[in-house]
Amino acid sequence: MKDMQDIRIPRAINWNRLQDDKDLEVWNRLTVNFWLPEKVPLSNDIPSWATLSAEEQQLTIRVFTGLTLLDTIQNTVGAPSLMPDAVTPHEEAVLTNIAFMEAVHARSYSSIFSTLCSTKEVDEAFRWSEENPHLQAKAKAILETYAPGNDPLKRKIASVFLESFLFYSGFYLPMYWSSRAKLTNTADLIRLIIRDEAVHGYYIGYKFQRGKERLPEGEQQALKDYAFSLLFELYGIECQYTEELYDGIGLSEEVKTFLHYNANKALQNLGFEALFPPEVSEVNPAILAALSPDSENHDFFSGSGSSYVIGKAVATEDEDWDF
Amino acid sequence: MPEGSQPRVPDIVFYSSRSENTLRFVGGLGLPAARIPISPKDAMPAIARPYVLICPTYADGMGQGAVPKQVIRFLNAPTRRARIVGVIASGNRNFGATYALAGRIIATKCNVPLLYRFELAGTPTDIARTRAGLETLGRELCSTEI
Ligand SMILES: Cc1cc2nc3c(=O)[nH]c(=O)nc-3n(C[C@H](O)[C@H](O)[C@H](O)COP(=O)(O)O)c2cc1C
Numbered sequence: 001m002k003d004m005q006d007i008r009i010p011r012a013i014n015w016n017r018l019q020d021d022k023d024l025e026v027w028n029r030l031t032v033n034f035w036l037p038e039k040v041p042l043s044n045d046i047p048s049w050a051t052l053s054a055e056e057q058q059l060t061i062r063v064f065t066g067l068t069l070l071d072t073i074q075n076t077v078g079a080p081s082l083m084p085d086a087v088t089p090h091e092e093a094v095l096t097n098i099a100f101m102e103a104v105h106a107r108s109y110s111s112i113f114s115t116l117c118s119t120k121e122v123d124e125a126f127r128w129s130e131e132n133p134h135l136q137a138k139a140k141a142i143l144e145t146y147a148p149g150n151d152p153l154k155r156k157i158a159s160v161f162l163e164s165f166l167f168y169s170g171f172y173l174p175m176y177w178s179s180r181a182k183l184t185n186t187a188d189l190i191r192l193i194i195r196d197e198a199v200h201g202y203y204i205g206y207k208f209q210r211g212k213e214r215l216p217e218g219e220q221q222a223l224k225d226y227a228f229s230l231l232f233e234l235y236g237i238e239c240q241y242t243e244e245l246y247d248g249i250g251l252s253e254e255v256k257t258f259l260h261y262n263a264n265k266a267l268q269n270l271g272f273e274a275l276f277p278p279e280v281s282e283v284n285p286a287i288l289a290a291l292s293p294d295s296e297n298h299d300f301f302s303g304s305g306s307s308y309v310i311g312k313a314v315a316t317e318d319e320d321w322d323f
Numbered sequence: 324m325p326e327g328s329q330p331r332v333p334d335i336v337f338y339s340s341r342s343e344n345t346l347r348f349v350g351g352l353g354l355p356a357a358r359i360p361i362s363p364k365d366a367m368p369a370i371a372r373p374y375v376l377i378c379p380t381y382a383d384g385m386g387q388g389a390v391p392k393q394v395i396r397f398l399n400a401p402t403r404r405a406r407i408v409g410v411i412a413s414g415n416r417n418f419g420a421t422y423a424l425a426g427r428i429i430a431t432k433c434n435v436p437l438l439y440r441f442e443l444a445g446t447p448t449d450i451a452r453t454r455a456g457l458e459t460l461g462r463e464l465c466s467t468e469i
């Protein structure tokens with residue numbers, strides 16, 4: 001029985017005693033978000049797939065194998081590597097949910113493949129992804145940061161960059177097809193992944209900020225420098241990856257704008273200011289609309305010459321004004 | 324309004340959780356603003372003038388609960404609700420159909436316009452548009468004497 005003393009027994013998790021309310025808030029959001037690829041009628045995209053040229057089909061499959069690699073990394077290395085760094089037991093539980101959903105994401109690209117493509121095309125694309133130097137370079141840059149013994153806060157920086165930035169050279173394409181009314185069911189599935197990643201990036205960025213604020217000023221500055229230099233490194237790789245994929249259909253510049261926009265959002269998730277100025281990060285409105293369909297709204301400040309009209313506020317006296 | 328005085332922009336009331344994106348956006352505006360507290364134990368800001376509410380979205384997957392509980396508590400008081408003149412909502416487009424949903428809900432409930440939407444802590448463009456919009460709104464409110 002003497003071995004027992006070396007084993008760390010975790011304390012049973014009590015969800016009624018929270019150290020950080022965000023843990024429960026995010027847990028709740030993640031659990032209601034749960035989905036499986038079988039819920040999306042991908043086979044409705046078969047006629048649409050047939051309208052793509054051979055080059056466009058190959059590009060699409062390659063983009064999805066690249067995304068598969070990133071989700072595989074998050075599932076098997078990224079999210080698990082964050083678990084020992086968790087500050088609360090609830091954070092650890094949230095990370096197990098995140099890790100599992102990464103497996104669902106990685107699995108769902110294969111559902112798209114088996115619905116739309118031939119085995120041979122898919123095998124070729126997986127081979128391409130294993131040999132593509134840019135894809136391998138970004139995987140390597142992230143994995144180095146995830147390595148055991150590395151700074152827990154640097155790991156969080158890398159994780160936020162992977163989930164809020166590196167995915168977007170790939171996510172662009174299904175949003176682009178969707179804006180042209182192509183592969184719309186595939187786009188629905190990708191939007192479920194994008195929504196999950198929004199919560200992951202938010203939460204890990206939030207935990208990064210909580211950890212950082214406890215450090216002395218000098219260490220905080222060093223982390224910020226690290227974040228910006230890692231982003232520059234990744235950005236360089238992303239630009240090459242983007243050109244290799246999208247030059248053929250003439251979309252590289254538009255994809256880069258999308259990269260700038262997402263890099264800025266990744267930095268904001270970490271609590272930092274944006275890097276790329278508005279001139280180079282204003283995304284094509286059709287792509288923005290594809291990200292958030294059915295949410296479009298005419299608002300007063302961006303409208304031209306619309307005049308302010310206020311209704312009479314309803315004078316309800318209800319104690320409990322229900323939303 | 325006395326002759327010659329500057330038309331004032333409406334007051335700003337905002338909510339921001341501990342991730343503080345909305346706080347950063349409001350900081351960028353550089354205008355006086357009152358924060359709705361995160362804790363229900365703390366006092367709500369006192370409302371003396373017409374104000375614009377800036378509010379992030381925290382929906383579940385079905386769009387339920389988009390308006391943060393503390394904002395609902397704030398608006399539940401008829402005296403505070405009576406002075407809202409518009410809402411600016413934030414969120415993240417990556418949430419899809421529920422992007423900035425809190426804005427649409429509050430606008431409908433309070434019968435005021437949805438003035439603007441922005442993501443996370445906003446961009447310099449968002450801040451410039453919001454400042455300009457608030458000034459225009461200040462002028463229109465003076466002329467309609469709310
Ligand atoms: C649990 C959770 C749910 C969210 N739901 C939505 C949503 O439905 N729509 C949206 O546009 N943004 C959503 N967001 C994003 C937040 O509105 C966004 O991050 C905002 O900047 C938070 O503001 P704050 O940091 O000032 O609290 C959600 C964030 C979290 C953590």
Ligand SMILES: [Fe+2]
Pocket residue numbers: 071074101102105193197
């Ligand atoms: Fe993922």
Ligand SMILES: [Fe+2]
Pocket residue numbers: 074098102163196197200
């Ligand atoms: Fe993720």
